[in-house]
Amino acid sequence: MFRDTSAKVLVVDDEPGITEIVDAFLTTAGYDVAVENTSEGAIKRAKEWKPDVILLDIMMPVMDGYDVCAALKRDQATADVPVVFLTGKDASDDQGRSFKAGGNLFVKKPFSCERLLDIVKIVLLSVNR
Numbered sequence: 616m617f618r619d620t621s622a623k624v625l626v627v628d629d630e631p632g633i634t635e636i637v638d639a640f641l642t643t644a645g646y647d648v649a650v651e652n653t654s655e656g657a658i659k660r661a662k663e664w665k666p667d668v669i670l671l672d673i674m675m676p677v678m679d680g681y682d683v684c685a686a687l688k689r690d691q692a693t694a695d696v697p698v699v700f701l702t703g704k705d706a707s708d709d710q711g712r713s714f715k716a717g718g719n720l721f722v723k724k725p726f727s728c729e730r731l732l733d734i735v736k737i738v739l740l741s742v743n744r
Contacts, residue, residue, distance in 0.1 A: 622667040622739050623648075623649070623667050624646045624647070624649075624667065624735060625648075625651065625660060625664065625668070625670070626638055626648060626651070627657040627680075628670075628672040629652055633672075634650040637650075637670065637731065640731070641731075644732055646735070654675050654683045657669075658693075661687055661696065662692050665696075666696060667696070668698075670701055670735075671683060671684060671700055671701065672701050672702065674702060680700055680716075684716040684717045684718055685716050687717070695742075697719040697720075697738045697739075698717060699720045699722060699734060700720070701722050701724060719738060720738060
C-alpha cells in the first residue's frame with residue numbers, strides 16, 4: 616500500500632532560511648527530507664539519494680532551477696522524479712518555462728507550509744510512488 620509520508624523529499628533553495636523551515640515542516644509531517652542550497656549539490660544529491668519528489672527554487676546562482684531540472688530530466692537515474700518549482704518570480708512569466716524544463720508544478724512564493732504539504736501529497740499520489 617502506498618504511504619505518502621514514507622516518501623523522500625529533496626528541498627533545494629539557495630536561501631538556508633527557507634530550506635530550514637520547509638525541512639522542519641515536512642519532517643514533522645513524517646517525510647524523509649534532505650536539503651541542498653546549491654544547484655550542483657542538488658543534482659548530485661538527487662542522483663545519489665533518489666528522492667520521490669524535488670522542491671526546487673528557480674532563482675539560484677550558477678545554475679538556475681530550469682537548468683537543474685533540465686539536467687535531472689536528461690539523466691536516466693532522475694528523469695522520472697517529479698519536480699515542483701518554488702519561486703518568488705511572476706507566475707505568468709515563468710509557469711510555461713517551468714513546464715518546458717520538465718517541472719510538474721509551479722508554486723508561487725510566499726506559500727503556506729500547509730499548502731506545500733498538500734502539493735507534495737498530490738504530486739506523490741499522482742505519480743503513485
